[in-house]
Amino acid sequence: MFSKNTFYNLVFLLCGVMTLNAQPISLKNATVIVASSVPSPMKETAARMLTEEIAKRTNLTLKTAANWPKTNVLTIALVLANDRELLEKTIPARTEKSSAEYQAEGFRVVSEANVLWIIGADARGVLFGTGWLLRKLQLSPGVAQLDTKVDFASSPAYPIRGHQLGYRHTANSYDAWTVAQYEQYFRELAIFGTNAVEGIPFHEDEKPNPHFKIPASEMRIKMGALCQLYDMDYWVWTPVTFELTDKEKRSAELKLHEEFYKNCPRLDHIFVPGGDPGDNHPSEVMPFLKDLHQILTKYHPKAKIWISLQGFSVEQTDYFYRYLAENNPDWLQGVVSGPGSPPMAETRFRLPKKYQHREYPDITHNVRCEFPVRGWDQAYALTLGREASNPRPYAFAEIHQTYAPFTDGFVSYSDGCHDDINKVIWSMRGWNPQLDVREILTDYTNFFFGKTVNESAADGIAALENNWKGPLVQNGGVEATFAFWKNLETANPTLKGNWRWQMLLLRAYYDTYTKRRLTYEQPLEKQANALLSEAPKTGAEKAMEAALETVNKADKVNIAPDLRQKIEQLCADLYASIGLQTSVPKHKAKGYERGAVLDLVDYPLNNRWWLADEFKKISALPSNEAKLQRLKTISTWENPGPGSFYDDVSSVAKGPRVKTFSDDATDVAWWQDGFSRARLSSQLFQKCPELVYDNLQPGARYILRVVGEGEALLRVDNHRLQPTVYNRETESVKEWIVPLSLTQDGKLHVTFDEPEESHLNWRKQSKISDVWLLKQ
Structure with a gap:
């Protein structure tokens, strides 16, 4: 059995960190030098990012120079891995080309004598090496230091690690940002391993917005320039919301694209969702994308075209794969999987190897989404709702681990900075899927809040995630978490x-x-x-x-x-x-x-x-x-009497006999802008709940009662029962008499067949909200 210290040392060794000397390295008087081989604008960007972020936190101004300082002060040297010397100084190098600093975007940070080397495989490697250093530094007024000498190397597991930052009114914060705020956020994402940003469609320009600092048409161009500055891939998500058979609208759309392509300083990927939104058959979409590619490469020769199969029927999906088999298009780079897409494993299996596969995970929503908070208490669903501050580090680490192996990476769906921690989790786990979640959190809290509070704040974030687990009334951790954060707030007034x-x-x-x-x-x-x-x-x-x-x-x-x-x-x-x-x-x-x-x-x-x-x-x-x-x-709604049972089918607090969860989070209604006056239980529902009863009285007569809307095709112990009362209106009642033969063992298993309602929007489909088993 290892001691605790031995265990942590082994972990550090496995992660590539070698503790060479316990003596800290002070950057207080350091000089920054960048090799001429580092291409611009990264040559300037990386040095500026390092010096500015240190200055913000320490009030120390690191010098930048073209030559080695004459005094024996620490020098931070930013170089490429294929460099051998920097101004007659030999660069530490490993000859194995399999080393991380020779892999795309990889880096090595190593301290040697009075030099701290940041060695990048390429321009991005220099950026990410600088970001790693900033995450690990101890920064406070007058102090900038590493706790120990280092030799750390790393390269990313997945090549696509990005987030959507749409400048539109739908977003709950991005639309209020200046260009400077966008740059700061690009920088902070890069520090945590992000290499891509996705913009939002052209037609958002037409919608008035009280928050815009500059027009959306200008911000799209500025975002391209920022991506150029930080060497990030610039993606644009642009749905086709009109009928492509309309030649006039099709031609106008192509002209709109061309104008943007021509003016944008950097553009790497155009992503057109097949649906969500959009309702065109792939027989129309694919020729349109081919035309887009022809225009795109006039201005950005290496840029790529992507499509998602969101909302496609089986026939449409089959058509898409037949198109690939028959045409083998080189203009298509890959397929994006998002909410409403076929399963990711199936997509990777059916997609020819030449095409990439990118995930489009929804990390921004809590309900009515791709990854809802499982078993969320209704009190949160009705108040915090869909886009609250939602750090879910451990849940999203698990979700990433489940789906990432079928992909080449991700660009997340985000509609605001409320999901900031989730972005960092996805970026860092996209870099290294084995990275410990708590280490990610302590890096996050160290960089944004400081060394004195990083361990406590990391624990506080995990506690907030636990606040959302199980029935709220029974969650004693909520008050403890509040006391914990209140103490942190009092002890750290400078973070206000x-x-x-x-x-x-x-x-x-x-x-x-x-x-x-x-x-x-x-x-x-x-x-x-x-x-x-x-x-x-x-x-x-x-x-x-x-x-x-x-x-x-x-x-x-x-x-x-x-x-x-x-x-x-x-x-x-x-x-x-x-x-x-x-x-x-x-x-x-x-x-x-x-x-x-x-x-x-x-x-x-x-x-x-x-x-x-x-x-x-x-x-x-x-x-x-x-x-x-x-x-x-x-x-007596919730208390039907001795020997009888009531379940609010989607409430973790009031549905003890319910064994099912709603996988797509359509179990929380959204009526009257969230101010519905309906009974609370009717605002949660499932389509086909499953309930298990035991300890029933053999020989007793029971009636099953259901409240909901539409159909309820009930089975008891797999026997389909005929109703005695059957109303389909909202909050109306249905009843069935349970045969005595089914209760002789003191147990009942209640299920519901799913009615065929694929033609209906989910909000119009049948719902079951309350179930009673009433002893007569």
Whole structure:
């Protein structure tokens, strides 16, 4: 059994870090020299990145020089691996051409005497070697040092490692950025191994945007220039949203592309999604892409064309592969797999080897997306919603590991900087799939927050991810995480203006506020139900009045006003620091689904809105008996009585017998811009849930009741049952009598066949939200 220290030393050795001397290396008076062989603009960019980032954190100004300093101070030398000398200084070299610093984008950082060498295989290798150094340095006012001498070499596992940074109103922050902010973000992504950036379509120009600092047409060109500066591949995602059979529109689109191609200083890849959006048959898409390539290579001879098969039917997918087999097009570089594409393993299997395969992972959304938060508590889904600050380092490391082997890399789908940590995880795991997640996090926190807080902040990020696991009421870690971050906040006041710090604090405060509200508001509803159960004695109207007054206490008395005020302040700070639009009225977010967490922070976590609407309907019923019957149904909704069972089928808190999850996150509805007054349980649903019951009373008669919308093709122990009540309207009831023969073993297995509804949008398809097993 290794000791802890021995284990860590072995890990460092395996990763390529050799601890040569415990004495730290100070960069305080260092001079930076760049070999003439390093091509421009990287020759200037890498040195500028190194000196500026150190200066920001230390107030130290490293000198740059063309010659070795006469005094014996540390020199940081940026060179290429095929160089042998730099101004008569011998460059440390390994003769094995398999070494990392000879591989594309690879580098070696080695300290030797009074020289710190950054040796790149190419211009990008110099950039990434410089980035590695910045991640590992200890930087604080007056201090810039490495803790020990180093000899570290590395090269990337996957050649494509990029992120979409669309300058459009749909994004919840990018559209508010200046060119300088974009450059800073390009630089920071490069420091963590990113080598590609993707822009967004031309037609976004036509949409008014209150945040744009310059027109989108100008920013697209500026982004190309920034990619040139940092030697990043510049991708453009540009869907075809019109019928390609329309010759006039087709011709106009080609002219639009040509104008952009002609003016853009750098352009490497054009990605046209087959669908999402778009609805053209590949028989029209492929000739269009061929025409695009002909225009593209007039201005950018090495640029490539890509397509995704998103939204393609089986027939369309087969047509695409037949086209490749028959035409063997050299103008096509590869296929992109995104949400709605065929499985990635199948795509790599069917795609000829000459073509590359790129993933288009959605790392920006939490629900209604490709990789939803599994088993997310409804309280978060209704408040934090689709685009909250969402560090998911361990989940996305696992997701990357699952799909990356079928690809040549990725360019992620991102609609704002709220997913910043996810970008870093994907970039670093794309560089090295075996890299430890915690090491990535400590590099992140060291570079952005500083050495004194990096270990604690890394643990705090992991704790925020754990806040989203399982039923919120049962997650005792939420309060502990909040206390942890509050202590960090108090101990590190200088980080107050750091937008990444603000983003993490917002999550800590928001999660805790939501939990405290949930544990306050739901018991109020239980009290209201108890009052409704007394309606036969007190009268329907008085019972409803008392119940409504009880649940509405949540609006009259805020359980955590200090947290609510802090959330408001942090949202204002983030709008000021990074243009994050957490509110439609305050910050002009494009919509409530686009990260407007401030507008939804107080969304009811009990059914008070629904109860108010139901009570109006009940008051209008013609008889007292009907009123009392409906109040009984409401008061016993979640508590049907001894020997009976209730499950909210998509709630991790209230569906203990449900064994299924919704894989595509369509189990969270989005109605009335997130302000639906529907019963909370009906805003979560599944199409085909599976439930398992045990400890039933043999010989007892049971009825299965379902609330949902559309069809519910129920089976019990694989026997299809015929309903006695079958309503298809929203929140309507269906019922089945369970045969006595099926309950003799005290168990039931309930499943639902999926109805054929492929012609319907998912929002219109059948839903099941509540299931009861009622003992008669």
